[in-house]
Amino acid sequence: MFDVFSTKIQGIFNKLRKKGLLTKDDVSATMRELRVVLLEADVNFKVAKEFIGKISEKAVGAEILKSLDPAQHVIKIVKDELIEILGGDIPQVKIESVKSILLLGLQGCGKTTTTAKLAYKMVQKKRRPLLVGADPYRPAAKEQLQILGKKINVPVFVEGKTVIETLEGSLAYAKEHKCDCIIVDSAGRLQIDALMMNELKLLKQRLNPEECLLVVDGMTGQEAVNIASTFEKEIGISGIILTKLDGDARGGAALSIKMVTGKPIKFMGVGENIEQLEPFYPERMAQRILGMGDVLSLIEKAEESVNSEEAKSLQQRMLSQKFNLEDFLSQLKQIKKLGPLDQLMGMVPGFNKMSGGMKVNEKQLGRTEAIINSMTRLERKKPDILNGSRRKRIAKGSGTTVEEVNQLLKQFEQLKNMFGSLTKQGNKSNMLRGMSGGVPGFRR
Numbered sequence: 367m368f369d370v371f372s373t374k375i376q377g378i379f380n381k382l383r384k385k386g387l388l389t390k391d392d393v394s395a396t397m398r399e400l401r402v403v404l405l406e407a408d409v410n411f412k413v414a415k416e417f418i419g420k421i422s423e424k425a426v427g428a429e430i431l432k433s434l435d436p437a438q439h440v441i442k443i444v445k446d447e448l449i450e451i452l453g454g455d456i457p458q459v460k461i462e463s464v465k466s467i468l469l470l471g472l473q474g475c476g477k478t479t480t481t482a483k484l485a486y487k488m489v490q491k492k493r494r495p496l497l498v499g500a501d502p503y504r505p506a507a508k509e510q511l512q513i514l515g516k517k518i519n520v521p522v523f524v525e526g527k528t529v530i531e532t533l534e535g536s537l538a539y540a541k542e543h544k545c546d547c548i549i550v551d552s553a554g555r556l557q558i559d560a561l562m563m564n565e566l567k568l569l570k571q572r573l574n575p576e577e578c579l580l581v582v583d584g585m586t587g588q589e590a591v592n593i594a595s596t597f598e599k600e601i602g603i604s605g606i607i608l609t610k611l612d613g614d615a616r617g618g619a620a621l622s623i624k625m626v627t628g629k630p631i632k633f634m635g636v637g638e639n640i641e642q643l644e645p646f647y648p649e650r651m652a653q654r655i656l657g658m659g660d661v662l663s664l665i666e667k668a669e670e671s672v673n674s675e676e677a678k679s680l681q682q683r684m685l686s687q688k689f690n691l692e693d694f695l696s697q698l699k700q701i702k703k704l705g706p707l708d709q710l711m712g713m714v715p716g717f718n719k720m721s722g723g724m725k726v727n728e729k730q731l732g733r734t735e736a737i738i739n740s741m742t743r744l745e746r747k748k749p750d751i752l753n754g755s756r757r758k759r760i761a762k763g764s765g766t767t768v769e770e771v772n773q774l775l776k777q778f779e780q781l782k783n784m785f786g787s788l789t790k791q792g793n794k795s796n797m798l799r800g801m802s803g804g805v806p807g808f809r810r
């Protein structure tokens with residue numbers, strides 16, 4: 367996410383760190399570089415100007431330049447200001463208790479997908495949402511919502527000739543079927559027009575939603591910001607959902623939208639799949655951008671995706687010296703469930719592409735899996751029996767080489783030893799630490 371921007375900003379800081387003491391000129395040069403990076407990321411120029419202005423003012427303070435580690439101070443100032451422009455401390459959408467949500471936005475921005483993603487989050491919290499398709503124009507729109515609803519086992523209401531008819535019907539349906547939240551997906555238009563705005567105003571008036579969320583396509587940069595300004599002015603929104611941030615969105619929209627529209631980003635879409643919607647936390651995002659990681663989101667993701675019973679028993683096996691290649695395979699599968707590796711690695715502190723970091727190798731993870739899959743059950747349980755001819759057979763079966771098989775076995779042995787020493791120290795290992803440390807795809 368925002369890879370180019372993030373890499374460049376980290377590059378500037380790395381240069382700064384190497385300097386030791388800083389002069390006023392050093393700080394000005396850094397500010398100039400920062401400004402260019404912001405503009406290249408398509409940040410609104412007024413926002414960029416204000417951002418640089420505030421940082422410069424704070425960074426040239428005498429006590430900072432004379433401090434022991436001035437670079438660290440400057441980075442801290444940038445981080446704080448970054449948090450501020452990303453929205454500061456914003457109230458999150460209360461997935462546990464919100465009763466009504468209306469989603470708005472232009473055509474193709476991701477409304478319908480996001481409607482289902484929100485419902486999925488609620489289902490995970492044991493709630494009973496109702497999806498409402500307030501799009502009487504496009505027949506395929508209803509069907510799309512119905513398919514998504516079926517996938518997550520959530521009822522969908524699409525009847526009615528006008529949006530108000532649909533809304534009235536859905537309110538009655540929700541009451542009758544004891545649904546505890548209504549999520550309304552509205553029709554998209556190619557561009558903002560009076561008809562659309564009027565219809566949305568009516569919908570909003572009738573529903574009086576707790577959250578009126580505007581969905582905007584993060585790939586469109588400043589255009590997203592303009593759209594958000596118009597919707598805020600015409601209809602009034604409670605927040606923004608920025609989608610498609612998994613693509614090559616440069617970051618400009620995320621970094622300007624709050625300052626320009628006054629409305630915070632509440633969620634971000636990071637993929638087409640149902641679970642790829644993350645709450646937006648300005649502080650965590652600033653940390654990710656600056657390569658400081660986002661451990662909290664990573665842990666939340668792990669808790670959501672990994673079956674906790676399974677995780678517990680795996681952890682026990684790890685610490686009990688019974689850990690075998692079969693367990694290793696299920697560990698790999700759990701990691702894959704968390705999502706694409708490069709998205710995950712951005713959340714790991716200290717992992718940044720500039721410093722070379724660890725090479726995330728999704729392909730290698732797949733090869734590791736193939737190797738273990740080519741073993742018999744007995745071999746997985748007792749890797750000691752893997753002699754030369756067995757290793758050759760496994761390499762052939764998995765389309766890899768004997769060296770790769772050897773390497774995997776060596777790494778597995780190391781991992782097992784690591785767990786052994788953890789147990790001896792009486793240190794209850796943290797599941798995540800164990801998981802990432804021991805997987806070949808995560809190695810240097």
Ligand SMILES: Nc1nc2c(ncn2[C@@H]2O[C@H](COP(=O)(O)OP(=O)(O)OP(=O)(O)O)[C@@H](O)[C@H]2O)c(=O)[nH]1
Nearest residue numbers: 473474475476477478479554609610635636637638
């Ligand atoms: N990569 C990626 N694709 C997304 C994301 N959100 C939505 N999409 C894709 O964007 C396309 C349009 O999504 P929809 O949910 O149908 O958009 P919509 O706003 O409901 O469109 P209309 O109803 O026609 O206005 C689909 O192919 C989605 O899979 C996201 O966060 N990342």
Ligand SMILES: [Mg+2]
Nearest residue numbers: 477478507554
């Ligand atoms: Mg739609």
